[in-house]
Amino acid sequence: MNVDIGNALASVASPGVSRESLERLDEQVAVAHERIEEGMANEEHGYEALNLPQRTDPDEIRATVEPVADAEILITVGIGGSSLGAATITNALDSDTETVFLDNVDPEWVSSHLERLPLENAAINVVSRSGKTAETLANFLVVREAFESAGVDWTERTIVTTGDSGPLRDLAERHGLPSLMVPDGVPGRFSALSAVGMVAASVCGHDLEALLAGAAAERETLTGSLFDCPAYAYGATTYALDQRGAGVNAVMPYAESLETSAEWFAQLWAESLGKDDLGQTPVRALGVTDQHSQLQLYRAGPRDKLVTFVTTGERPDRSIPATDVDELAYLGDATLGELLEAEFEATEASLAAAGRPNVRVELEAVDEYELGGLLYGLEAACVLAGELYGVNTFEQPAVEWAKKATRGLLGGGEFEEADAVAEKTELRVER
Numbered sequence: 060m061n062v063d064i065g066n067a068l069a070s071v072a073s074p075g076v077s078r079e080s081l082e083r084l085d086e087q088v089a090v091a092h093e094r095i096e097e098g099m100a101n102e103e104h105g106y107e108a109l110n111l112p113q114r115t116d117p118d119e120i121r122a123t124v125e126p127v128a129d130a131e132i133l134i135t136v137g138i139g140g141s142s143l144g145a146a147t148i149t150n151a152l153d154s155d156t157e158t159v160f161l162d163n164v165d166p167e168w169v170s171s172h173l174e175r176l177p178l179e180n181a182a183i184n185v186v187s188r189s190g191k192t193a194e195t196l197a198n199f200l201v202v203r204e205a206f207e208s209a210g211v212d213w214t215e216r217t218i219v220t221t222g223d224s225g226p227l228r229d230l231a232e233r234h235g236l237p238s239l240m241v242p243d244g245v246p247g248r249f250s251a252l253s254a255v256g257m258v259a260a261s262v263c264g265h266d267l268e269a270l271l272a273g274a275a276a277e278r279e280t281l282t283g284s285l286f287d288c289p290a291y292a293y294g295a296t297t298y299a300l301d302q303r304g305a306g307v308n309a310v311m312p313y314a315e316s317l318e319t320s321a322e323w324f325a326q327l328w329a330e331s332l333g334k335d336d337l338g339q340t341p342v343r344a345l346g347v348t349d350q351h352s353q354l355q356l357y358r359a360g361p362r363d364k365l366v367t368f369v370t371t372g373e374r375p376d377r378s379i380p381a382t383d384v385d386e387l388a389y390l391g392d393a394t395l396g397e398l399l400e401a402e403f404e405a406t407e408a409s410l411a412a413a414g415r416p417n418v419r420v421e422l423e424a425v426d427e428y429e430l431g432g433l434l435y436g437l438e439a440a441c442v443l444a445g446e447l448y449g450v451n452t453f454e455q456p457a458v459e460w461a462k463k464a465t466r467g468l469l470g471g472g473e474f475e476e477a478d479a480v481a482e483k484t485e486l487r488v489e490r
């Protein structure tokens with residue numbers, strides 16, 4: 060990926076970061092880079108994620124998924140990092156395999172999928188690093204029952220990716236299910252380039268080697284200066300802007316195929332950096348659509364935002380039929396792709412003209428190589444930002460309270476805070 064941070068400089072935007080500030084910050088980037096390299100060399104928890112390009116084994120993944128390689132439909136049961144990486148990859152690329160991601164326990168939504176899908180042509184990709192996430196296990200039990208009701212032997216259609224212990228590992232061993240390991244030291248939101256994200260990619264027929272090659276090429280760009288490394292330029296610029304008041308980061312890919320990548324980024328950024336009262340709020344946006352939804356706020360609302368555009372280079376285009384409608388004469392013989400590109404450039408210029416900081420993350424295409432580079436590059440940017448914030452990038456303790464309260468409310472274990480949930484303050488305004 061390439062990064063253009065020009066529209067985030069103080070000379071054009073407020074909040075903005077001066078070139079001199081970035082040069083001073085570059086000294087911290089160099090120190091942070093040393094720490095990152097040390098963490099990678101020592102295979103330390105979290106930093107290990109940046110070693111995935113050489114750790115992940117495509118042959119092992121392909122061999123494991125071979126029993127379901129013919130699936131016309133792949134149902135992935137997981138949540139957070141155990142779903143979003145796989146969804147980012149498979150939603151970005153064309154495949155003959157239909158993918159469904161059950162990453163919520165909305166009964167109507169789960170039932171609507173299971174009732175419409177021909178389960179005899181489907182496979183189950185159940186993913187959980189801990190192997191005990193309530194939503195994933197609950198949905199898996201529901202999906203398994205649906206397969207049984209349809210007379211389909213789920214044990215012949217299920218791939219498991221989990222840690223070396225826990226309920227899901229036990230289930231895989233008990234039923235002799237094909238399984239893969241979630242690599243040690245890799246938090247879920249950093250695991251897209253492991254089996255966690257690549258089992259689905261493999262079943263969909265995508266080029267695993269190209270995904271890893273793109274990531275490996277991005278790994279090679281990690282140097283001690285933000286001026287030589289796109290990932291560090293992005294991580295350092297977002298940090299510097301947050302320090303100057305841009306507490307919101309709206310990620311706006313100009314491609315439907317990359318919409319899920321903004322959802323994946325939201326977890327990566329929020330769960331890694333949102334600690335000790337610090338962190339930048341990710342917003343999922345989409346170009347051109349959110350020009351008609353959120354752009355008003357981005358251009359004229361509070362000066363508390365960075366907009367991260369993601370552009371995609373040349374892609375298949377489609378012509379717009381000629382028209383005699385006078386108001387549309389400006390379209391001329393433009394294509395849809397040319398219209399989208401013009402809208403992106405106009406929106407980028409609109410924010411710059413209004414002094415609103417924005418950064419362009421550029422892909423050359425939407426293919427496995429570029430996707431691997433994007434995933435890796437944004438992960439490296441996040442690790443750098445975490446070093447600059449001084450937070451523990453790779454843990455997420457704040458999510459545990461609600462999990463324990465949920466178990467308490469369902470009677471699944473002693474949890475004094477469950478009473479606090481029951482005693483919540485109310486001021487109901489009823490119709």
Ligand SMILES: O=P(O)(O)OC[C@H]1O[C@](O)(CO)[C@@H](O)[C@@H]1O
Binds near residue numbers: 189
């Ligand atoms: O892969 P698991 O263990 O099911 O966890 C799913 C998700 O839940 C979290 O642990 C947060 O609760 C995320 O960090 C993780 O990606």
